[in-house]
Amino acid sequence: MVNFTSKDTATKMHTAKINQGNIALKRDSFEDTKSKILMILCESPDPKELHKPISTLEYDAKAKGIVHGTQTPVKDKARGEDSFSAVMLGSRIAAMDQFIMKLQMENKLNEREHNEAHKKLLEREEEILCLNLEQCQPQ
Structure with missing residues (x-):
């Protein structure tokens, strides 16, 4: 205090x-x-780093559950290490899932942009073809 x-x-x-x-x-x-x-959490304002504070919060919740006994009780030291590893792996999996979702969204956005650019390219090629045909026709 x-x-x-x-x-x-x-x-x-x-x-x-x-x-x-x-x-x-x-x-x-x-x-x-x-x-x-x-445990003190330092949040990053960068959306690209969103998985880090989320992972920390998930770890925090799981660790509290282990300490306060709301999850399966730890019977011996080896079991405790396994439990800690499981919590860490679960946290990493959650972070990776979050990262995969982010990459999938970016991929969909890139695919949409690619499709729009391809559509514009086809329209331009069609315009060029029409202009070439107009020039080739005798007047």
């Missing part, structure tokens, strides 16, 4: 917001009997 002994209202409000944020971070941290883990 942050504690300032200032009488300035703005400082007190800022301090309250910091404390509120710290409380939220503590509430969202992973608690175990021996440790506490805090």
